[in-house]
Amino acid sequence: xxxxxRPTIDDVRAAAERIAPYVHRTPVxxxxxxxxxxxxxxxxxxxxxxxxxxFKIRGATNAVFSLTDEEAARGVVTHSSGxxxxxxxxxxxxxxxxxxxxxxxxxxxxxxAAVRSYGGQITFCEPTLAxxxxxxxxxxxxxxxxxxxxxxxxxxxxxxxxAALELLEDRPNLDVIVTPVGGGGLLSGTLxxxxxxxxxxxxxxxxxxRVDDAYRSMQSGRIEPNERIDTIADGxxxxxxxxxxxxxxxxxxxxxxxxxxxxxxxxxxxxxxxxIVIEPSSAVPLAALLSGKLDLSGQRVGIHxxxxxxxxxxxxxxxxx
Amino acid sequence: xxxxxRPTIDDVRAAAERIAPYVHRTPVxxxxxxxxxxxxxxxxxxxxxxxxxxFKIRGATNAVFSLTDEEAARGVVTHSSGxxxxxxxxxxxxxxxxxxxxxxxxxxxxxxAAVRSYGGQITFCEPTLAxxxxxxxxxxxxxxxxxxxxxxxxxxxxxxxxAALELLEDRPNLDVIVTPVGGGGLLSGTLxxxxxxxxxxxxxxxxxxRVDDAYRSMQSGRIEPNERIDTIADGxxxxxxxxxxxxxxxxxxxxxxxxxxxxxxxxxxxxxxxxIVIEPSSAVPLAALLSGKLDLSGQRVGIHxxxxxxxxxxxxxxxxx
Numbered sequence: 001x002x003x004x005x006r007p008t009i010d011d012v013r014a015a016a017e018r019i020a021p022y023v024h025r026t027p028v029x030x031x032x033x034x035x036x037x038x039x040x041x042x043x044x045x046x047x048x049x050x051x052x053x054x055f056k057i058r059g060a061t062n063a064v065f066s067l068t069d070e071e072a073a074r075g076v077v078t079h080s081s082g083x084x085x086x087x088x089x090x091x092x093x094x095x096x097x098x099x100x101x102x103x104x105x106x107x108x109x110x111x112x113a114a115v116r117s118y119g120g121q122i123t124f125c126e127p128t129l130a131x132x133x134x135x136x137x138x139x140x141x142x143x144x145x146x147x148x149x150x151x152x153x154x155x156x157x158x159x160x161x162x163a164a165l166e167l168l169e170d171r172p173n174l175d176v177i178v179t180p181v182g183g184g185g186l187l188s189g190t191l192x193x194x195x196x197x198x199x200x201x202x203x204x205x206x207x208x209x210r211v212d213d214a215y216r217s218m219q220s221g222r223i224e225p226n227e228r229i230d231t232i233a234d235g236x237x238x239x240x241x242x243x244x245x246x247x248x249x250x251x252x253x254x255x256x257x258x259x260x261x262x263x264x265x266x267x268x269x270x271x272x273x274x275x276i277v278i279e280p281s282s283a284v285p286l287a288a289l290l291s292g293k294l295d296l297s298g299q300r301v302g303i304h305x306x307x308x309x310x311x312x313x314x315x316x317x318x319x320x321x
Numbered sequence: 322x323x324x325x326x327r328p329t330i331d332d333v334r335a336a337a338e339r340i341a342p343y344v345h346r347t348p349v350x351x352x353x354x355x356x357x358x359x360x361x362x363x364x365x366x367x368x369x370x371x372x373x374x375x376f377k378i379r380g381a382t383n384a385v386f387s388l389t390d391e392e393a394a395r396g397v398v399t400h401s402s403g404x405x406x407x408x409x410x411x412x413x414x415x416x417x418x419x420x421x422x423x424x425x426x427x428x429x430x431x432x433x434a435a436v437r438s439y440g441g442q443i444t445f446c447e448p449t450l451a452x453x454x455x456x457x458x459x460x461x462x463x464x465x466x467x468x469x470x471x472x473x474x475x476x477x478x479x480x481x482x483x484a485a486l487e488l489l490e491d492r493p494n495l496d497v498i499v500t501p502v503g504g505g506g507l508l509s510g511t512l513x514x515x516x517x518x519x520x521x522x523x524x525x526x527x528x529x530x531r532v533d534d535a536y537r538s539m540q541s542g543r544i545e546p547n548e549r550i551d552t553i554a555d556g557x558x559x560x561x562x563x564x565x566x567x568x569x570x571x572x573x574x575x576x577x578x579x580x581x582x583x584x585x586x587x588x589x590x591x592x593x594x595x596x597i598v599i600e601p602s603s604a605v606p607l608a609a610l611l612s613g614k615l616d617l618s619g620q621r622v623g624i625h626x627x628x629x630x631x632x633x634x635x636x637x638x639x640x641x642x
Binding site: 027048049053268271272275276277278308312313315316319 | 348369370374589592593596597598599629633634636637640
């Protein structure tokens with residue numbers, strides 16, 4: 001049977017070249033005290049310092065600059081209330097094209113403001129998945145804009161893979177990379193990049209136990225819904241997509257589940273010891289190590305800090321989880 | 322009249338060489354959105370990423386490794402409840418010597434734990450300046466330990482000056498450096514280093530208006546007491562010392578005062594925009610720029626982020642100031 005088409009390491013390399021003029025090459029930080037706690041040698045890829053404060057700008061920029069001039073002239077559209085919407089708006093402004101963002105009417109004001117500050121044009125809809133999709137469809141019909149899905153898109157997956165590419169350029173001797181999984185865009189890109197660059201490297205995903213759709217999808221082979229989405233790791237509430245599921249199912253070495261209080265504890269350790277701000281979703285991989293659910297003693301471990309966009313006014317409640 | 326002896330740029334260079342094997346060379350961060358807010362080009366020296374989480378390890382390490390073997394064998398003592406006590410304990414552990422720390426009996430548990438984790442030996446005293454001094458004197462009499470004052474010490478001043486030395490190596494074209502002032506160790510070291518390395522550079526100090534002793538000391542020429550110390554910038558509550566006052570009075574270009582809510586607002590901007598954790602004292606220089614009290618439009622500005630040791634459980638109250 002023919003393999004379904006999917007991004008390759010060449011697509012990731014092309015993405016890296018395409019986005020280089022716009023995004024940061026983010027630094028790798030280390031922390032001796034966290035190494036001691038985990039008895040491992042950890043290298044943290046700090047996309048919390050990335051443009052827009054998150055890795056999402058990688059995929060969004062790759063997607064926007066992959067369009068033909070004719071496509072670009074008609075604009076792009078997405079339905080996302082998170083980091084992807086702001087990232088797509090910024091990437092669109094770099095190319096000078098219109099970005100349409102469909103958001104539920106109850107989206108936080110701070111996220112609306114981020115989109116608008118980059119020039120994105122918001123259309124509100126009812127807070128249901130069906131309403132989001134139909135509103136986006138109407139915009140596409142009216143404008144001819146190209147849909148850029150937050151994660152279930154090969155251009156997005158290749159773009160997110162550039163983080164692992166950079167990490168392995170800076171730290172070629174890693175034994176394992178640990179990455180959070182939500183919709184699977186970052187994880188898919190990481191798998192494609194890491195497994196091609198370094199056969200034998202392991203890639204382990206970590207997921208909040210409350211939204212364990214990826215864990216269940218590995219077993220069932222289909223996209224499993226999440227019955228609850230009340231995790232402090234608010235970037236990981238989505239389920240896998242049609243394009244990310246097969247990549248992850250074939251290539252991921254393991255998926256580990258962590259509890260809410262373990263995520264909060266890991267977030268506190270990062271703030272206190274590393275003196276950097278990450279969002280709760282980015283604390284999920286370290287939570288697996290610190291809780292003992294994932295034992296990587298003696299190994300060289302890459303950990304992806306995906307973003308730093310946390311509402312400071314909610315931080316006390318998050319840390320008290 | 323002969324000049325009183327004081328550290329020179331040669332002492333700062335010697336300190337840099339002495340401490341290099343032990344401390345981090347901390348990075349310089351930039352932030353385009355804060356540049357836009359201040360209409361200046363800002364370079365932030367990130368000593369929040371320094372060992373012990375603060376620049377204090379620079380002076381402490383220089384002092385400890387400046388001792389003769391005979392002196393070192395008798396240990397060192399300090400009376401400080403802040404970053405200096407932990408830093409001296411760590412520096413002492415590197416040299417393998419005894420560190421005695423005199424702390425008021427009501428010192429926060431977290432600060433006691435930091436000192437102990439590095440092997441420092443705590444002696445508690447009544448929470449008065451007189452009790453601290455007499456308790457330290459007793460330890461010196463009993464052990465022959467060398468007193469290492471938190472800031473009023475030439476070895477400490479030269480050590481703290483290494484931050485400005487590194488900053489000007491990385492950013493030689495700075496027009497001005499803005500630094501917080503508490504006891505004046507960091508400011509004195511910065512003045513000595515910067516004015517020697519780059520004649521014509523300006524060095525501006527910023528102080529919380531509630532503890533404006535340095536501002537008043539510039540006018541009176543003597544050490545002025547602070548009548549209140551209730552500032553969120555808890556690292557800047559101390560007054561200038563006999564050794565720091567004359568250096569600052571001769572060399573500083575200006576001292577600017579900022580209000581508590583301006584410090585809190587600057588701290589929030591750093592957390593939200595730069596995604597790094599700094600302590601409130603380190604937000605004081607930026608507060609002067611963001612509030613408009615210090616206008617450095619169009620200039621290349623170095624700002625010293627001195628430390629990142631903030632109690633996360635107190636952060637909401639601090640940010641709400």
